[in-house]
Amino acid sequence: MEKIRLGVAGIGNMGTAHIKKVINGKCPEFTVTAVADMNTERFAPLKEICGEDLACFDNAMDMLDSGLIDACIIATPHYDHCKLAIACMERGIHVMLEKPAGVYAKEVRQMNAVADAHPEVVFGMMFNQRTNHIYRKVKELIDSGKYGQIRRTNWIVTDWYRSQVYYDSGSWRATWAGEGGGVLLNQCPHQLDLWQWMCGMPVKVHGHLLYGKWHDIEVEDDVTAYVEYENGATGVFISTTGDGCGSNRLEIQMDKAKIIALEDKLELYEFDVSVPEFDKTNTRPFGHPNATYCEVETDGENLQHVAVLNAWAGAILRGESLIANGKEGVNGLTISNAIHLSSWLDKTITLPMDDELFHQELSKRIATSRAKTNVKAIVADTESSYGTTPTGK
Amino acid sequence: MEKIRLGVAGIGNMGTAHIKKVINGKCPEFTVTAVADMNTERFAPLKEICGEDLACFDNAMDMLDSGLIDACIIATPHYDHCKLAIACMERGIHVMLEKPAGVYAKEVRQMNAVADAHPEVVFGMMFNQRTNHIYRKVKELIDSGKYGQIRRTNWIVTDWYRSQVYYDSGSWRATWAGEGGGVLLNQCPHQLDLWQWMCGMPVKVHGHLLYGKWHDIEVEDDVTAYVEYENGATGVFISTTGDGCGSNRLEIQMDKAKIIALEDKLELYEFDVSVPEFDKTNTRPFGHPNATYCEVETDGENLQHVAVLNAWAGAILRGESLIANGKEGVNGLTISNAIHLSSWLDKTITLPMDDELFHQELSKRIATSRAKTNVKAIVADTESSYGTTPTGK
Numbered sequence: 001m002e003k004i005r006l007g008v009a010g011i012g013n014m015g016t017a018h019i020k021k022v023i024n025g026k027c028p029e030f031t032v033t034a035v036a037d038m039n040t041e042r043f044a045p046l047k048e049i050c051g052e053d054l055a056c057f058d059n060a061m062d063m064l065d066s067g068l069i070d071a072c073i074i075a076t077p078h079y080d081h082c083k084l085a086i087a088c089m090e091r092g093i094h095v096m097l098e099k100p101a102g103v104y105a106k107e108v109r110q111m112n113a114v115a116d117a118h119p120e121v122v123f124g125m126m127f128n129q130r131t132n133h134i135y136r137k138v139k140e141l142i143d144s145g146k147y148g149q150i151r152r153t154n155w156i157v158t159d160w161y162r163s164q165v166y167y168d169s170g171s172w173r174a175t176w177a178g179e180g181g182g183v184l185l186n187q188c189p190h191q192l193d194l195w196q197w198m199c200g201m202p203v204k205v206h207g208h209l210l211y212g213k214w215h216d217i218e219v220e221d222d223v224t225a226y227v228e229y230e231n232g233a234t235g236v237f238i239s240t241t242g243d244g245c246g247s248n249r250l251e252i253q254m255d256k257a258k259i260i261a262l263e264d265k266l267e268l269y270e271f272d273v274s275v276p277e278f279d280k281t282n283t284r285p286f287g288h289p290n291a292t293y294c295e296v297e298t299d300g301e302n303l304q305h306v307a308v309l310n311a312w313a314g315a316i317l318r319g320e321s322l323i324a325n326g327k328e329g330v331n332g333l334t335i336s337n338a339i340h341l342s343s344w345l346d347k348t349i350t351l352p353m354d355d356e357l358f359h360q361e362l363s364k365r366i367a368t369s370r371a372k373t374n375v376k377a378i379v380a381d382t383e384s385s386y387g388t389t390p391t392g393k
Numbered sequence: 394m395e396k397i398r399l400g401v402a403g404i405g406n407m408g409t410a411h412i413k414k415v416i417n418g419k420c421p422e423f424t425v426t427a428v429a430d431m432n433t434e435r436f437a438p439l440k441e442i443c444g445e446d447l448a449c450f451d452n453a454m455d456m457l458d459s460g461l462i463d464a465c466i467i468a469t470p471h472y473d474h475c476k477l478a479i480a481c482m483e484r485g486i487h488v489m490l491e492k493p494a495g496v497y498a499k500e501v502r503q504m505n506a507v508a509d510a511h512p513e514v515v516f517g518m519m520f521n522q523r524t525n526h527i528y529r530k531v532k533e534l535i536d537s538g539k540y541g542q543i544r545r546t547n548w549i550v551t552d553w554y555r556s557q558v559y560y561d562s563g564s565w566r567a568t569w570a571g572e573g574g575g576v577l578l579n580q581c582p583h584q585l586d587l588w589q590w591m592c593g594m595p596v597k598v599h600g601h602l603l604y605g606k607w608h609d610i611e612v613e614d615d616v617t618a619y620v621e622y623e624n625g626a627t628g629v630f631i632s633t634t635g636d637g638c639g640s641n642r643l644e645i646q647m648d649k650a651k652i653i654a655l656e657d658k659l660e661l662y663e664f665d666v667s668v669p670e671f672d673k674t675n676t677r678p679f680g681h682p683n684a685t686y687c688e689v690e691t692d693g694e695n696l697q698h699v700a701v702l703n704a705w706a707g708a709i710l711r712g713e714s715l716i717a718n719g720k721e722g723v724n725g726l727t728i729s730n731a732i733h734l735s736s737w738l739d740k741t742i743t744l745p746m747d748d749e750l751f752h753q754e755l756s757k758r759i760a761t762s763r764a765k766t767n768v769k770a771i772v773a774d775t776e777s778s779y780g781t782t783p784t785g786k
Binding site for chain 1: 545556558559603607619631633636638639646649653667668672673675676677680739
């Protein structure tokens, strides 16, 4: 079998991790033929593991024009995501885009339009958390229809602790100019995607953000967002990089069930009667539906990035399904943008939002973005970057 | 020993429950000598359990003027709370006030001023949840100082399911004119009190309320509140009477610990280094403090109303401590009022708030309050009114 010639744009933490998966045989339908990074010091260590034939470019566009790659993972700083994805599409190069899809929904919609014009390009988003057995099962339970409508969603996902040294490890990190935001743009895109993937898009968003509350940074490191859905259900999303030992608990209240997704466990309370039905027929002032508790079995599979990459290969070679279509990246980003805009304007944002207004407001912040000094660039192992909850629990 | 002659104003669900505790010997320092209620049909069943000597008044003021009582439990609809408490104080009658302290903070502050003028009157609030072993322990952990400052509070307390028949069981229920609000005024006062008792008062409040979302009522039955504390910490409080099987989970994130209070369990994650200290010294980009988990032992005591009543008797007879001083009722109510005002004005409220403005806004709603028809008055057993989570869990 002919292998897919893979290029990787951006060989920081994530780009390097992806390359190692291919090298280690976990993604056998790819061969890494080229990489691109502005930081040329990163090339030597990669040649050691990929071989001396690895083509190294200090400019991603040169890599795309080299004819050496069929497919490209884009793992650069966020502002280059859409620009590079579009450049790939225009050259017929398949795209796997790291989250976030972009920094502002306006540019992502432009990228999606280019994707529409290039149906021959397989465009995927690196929403690896969609492979998690817990969230797949949650989506299956909701989509089954047996529990009626959603009444409340509540996600506290605060296990993203970062200390100052993390923020000081890259000049682009946690700046309006470099990253376009803080925890919403860097840590939360997976959960914002999962939230809308499982529970649907909200129609109203109110964001309460704290900027540089827990760190010496100019962007948000503390998020509380309140949303309303089309059926009038409400939702809350809470995140931060400031909690020493955060939580990850998603609760979904439905007409006939309560679902609680924890790190490693899926709890289900099934009601004997749906709430709307009970409400119509009950005659006891303090009566309530009876609930039966169970822990839901899942298939336990949690293949993460490897599954996303292999599904992408299957889509390229055999027309199989992606884990996440690239065009769906706009959804979580829209929620993220709405949270920011709500906080900036101090008002509730109704979706679809004014993408142009968001871009104007972001541009103001970019214009006065604080330049970073004393940056110490470090390529770090990301394995310990999630899950600060001790495993002893 | 001379027993305290107890009067009970309002013999609906709660008033009747209190009388039964005294009759059943759980509060031996009281003897029930009088009751008052506009609904005279309630007298006969009470005489059966209290004896024919029980003095029954169709007007609470007549009971207060009768000379038959030394102390009075006020368990009337909310709007009479402050008025009756003040009338008691002016007659030297000790007061135990059911929650909420009042409907608006302005009248509660007036009541507190009268209490200041009558130091001979023992004035307690029926904050029976303060006797809960879990919350007592949480307060002890926070007050110990060993975990530093609070960084985040998060309380989802949605196990207050009520069906339409509950709301149809009293003409005053869930109306602006009769109750002054919905779940915030009727179900949440205990948690709002505990929240401020354990974590302190916020300085900013933003309320997201839905009115009559899950029931045919004019007041709120769905609450999401975001707050900020003086040190910049944030908090969220979520409640409803619309969830079929709600949750009760309080998480408090501190500099050096995470505390999670569940219905019947207190979880503690202690960090080896406080977050501010770790942040200063850590050199690994994805490093985080190590946390050790334990389940905290408590004394298991949860005496509720009985403890509040007996402490009140001890305070009257022997100058002992109350569970909750009556004047503290204003705190939780202030948070409740601020949530309402924020929702009505669609803006964040800074504390201390404008009590007069709140009263004006409430009065507008009272003026157009919808009269209830088809009311079926029921005195119901409140034992099943909390904790919809199945005990099988």
